[in-house]
Amino acid sequence: MEIVILIAVIALVVIGATGALVVTTRRRKPLPPPRRPVAPAEPQVGEEAAPPREEPRRTVEDVGLPGAPVVVEEPPAPTVPPLPVPELEVPEPTAGRLVRLRSRLSRSQTSLGKGLLSLLSREHLDEDTWEEIEDTLLTADVGVAPTQELVDRLRTRVKVLGTRTPDELRGLLREELLALIGTDTDRTLRTARHTAEDGTARPAVVMVVGVNGTGKTTTTGKLARVLVADGRSVVLGAADTFRAAAADQLQTWGERVGARTVRGPEAGDPASVAFDAVKEGIAEGADTVLVDTAGRLHTKTGLMDELGKVKRVVEKHGPVDEVLLVLDATTGQNGLVQARVFSEVVSITGIVLTKLDGTAKGGIVIAVQRELGVPVKLIGLGEGADDLAPFEPEAFVDALLG
Template structure:
């Protein structure tokens, strides 16, 4: 009996202890027992250990792994402008005649209307004189023309429109002088290229005319080298570089503000080296003082002549400046031996009479005319085409 009671007591005690443990485990705020950690693996021997990331075990030493080379980012390819093939210069003025006729209509039609009147009294002749002067023919050439026309009208007596037109055409041609040599001298001398020096005030279209002339000569089958000797205007060299790239002409340039004569010399040397037909040198167009201009242009010409002959000195004039352009022309004519005139923007003015006045004042022929902003709008001057455009059909 006593043994039975002892067993019961032990069971009760165990039950109470179990209940107390469960109460402590699940009471509010109670904490679960931490999970048991898995047993740690024994450390590997030194020689079997893994090298850390980014390293490679070599023998007993670890070396840093060289990362794979990055693929370089390729720059976009340089776009080389396609070289253009310009049309030949022959016949350009005929093709551009319509533009000239539109701009000069007031001059031609005005003179024809006045000369066609039944009665030509002093007032009409004064009007004719005014039309000519307004068109920048110049005072002296105008008086000469009016005197010649009055004499011929008296001889003719009655006049038909055809006779008036023929009369005026003849007089205008006489004043323009079709017998002047308008040949552009661009024929090389043996192994030495012809050299064309382009001069004129900035703003007249000098650099553009240089580029257009190179384009026209290349269209005629000549090899051309350009010299950017206007070193005082950075845009001039860049502009000439663009013209050269378009037609495949080499451009020689120097540092901004550098010696223009040095650039001219290098361009001439390049022309000889490359067996070019023509070297065209664009010069600075500053007009600070006549002495400074004379010294600069004189030096450029002398330096060129150590290598080759200067065959042409082209003076670029803006036709829209009228008599102001004439004064500039006279300064340059006193400084260098101008051999020809390139008259730009002739399609943009009704003052085509400047062709007559500039030739009369300088005794130098107009050889080239600019009749638009297009790359092929520079044409050899043709007196007959010009006069016919003035008078219309």
């Protein structure tokens, strides 16, 4: 019995040890304690101080003074080659320019000069022939009154002359045409710097006016070349503010010969631009100020009144020396109507006839002078830069007669 109890006790002890071993092998590992944030180390002194650490040291030269500017070395800027300076053009001298351009009058010469010489050379000058002579003159836009005057004088002189050799007829016709055009008329352009009434020196002021499409801006640019060729210094005023390209076009003309262009905002006040141009001309000591005005229909009262305003504003600096009316020679009698209206708004001092090389109406020179009582001072004989020539009656008539 005691042996049985002892075996039972030993069995219980073995079973308990085995269970403890099983429980021990299944127990989970404990989790690590949470990490607490470490406060930044505070500076310490004495024995608690940390050992010194190696730090980069700066010399006195490296330390900048308080408030001293910090010099930052910038990389060198890339080198940009300078823009090429446009070479100034040298305009042709104006002396004898019309003679050199004589061939440009070939169409007028054929219809007017040769036509008249052919009719006058007929063996019998009857009424029908004289009527043909009148028709030739009227077709060339000489005008009714000048035509009648010329025919009457030719009939009288031919009857007195008797013989009519070609040379005699040519000389006769030349004399009568020169008498109609006028050789004693003052055709000089007042473009020289002069002294004003208050004793100050001021440039000559030239206004260029006319209807749309006559070539005012181009004529103004060519006139600048004429003046530069004669030794004048020029300032251009782009008072045509209604047409966007007008100021650019005029500036291009000026840059070719070294003339500065004064311009304003698009659709700005043209009178203000003209005023500023004259002001700049006075400040720079220029010889001439050319003011290009906007083209306007002669039937538009408001635009014509504005042109008068431009002239009045410019005259605050002093009187306008020249008012040049640009007419298209191909418009014929309509050009005379335009001329009459413009002369009523601004006092015209001279006529510029353009496109005279492309028309058979060379007689417009006579008609427009008779209509306005002012001389033709310049004529345009082509689209070239130097195809604007001072009007010379003798050279013109010789070109017509061939």
